[in-house]
């Protein structure tokens with residue numbers, strides 16, 4: 145499937161995403177849309193109700209907030225355990241992380257491919273765009 149936007153349109157789209165400080169999920173939706181893909185949102189019949197589902201690609205995309213999904217990348221500037229109430233936060237965030245992994249495995253078992261886009265990665269929109277494009281093929 146071709147990228148249906150001209151380079152000018154795409155850069156306009158990117159600067160709109162950037163200037164509006166769009167929520168991560170909305171930014172990814174606009175990006176996938178601008179690449180010319182059709183998708184469905186939050187399909188409840190799939191493990192983890194993926195943020196975006198592309199049935200024809202057998203592909204799903206999760207857009208994860210770095211704090212709530214506890215981004216495991218040590219260079220992530222957002223993820224991390226709060227200093228207070230550690231006994232509350234650590235098991236809570238760990239459960240979310242474990243659940244995310246289970247969902248990915250369950251999806252793969254059903255023949256779906258899954259990509260996770262992290263909130264902090266959206267500081268470099270072209271890089272995310274390239275990852276998404278490579279993933280969707």
Ligand SMILES: [Zn+2]
Nearest residue numbers: 210215220264
């Ligand atoms: Zn992150």
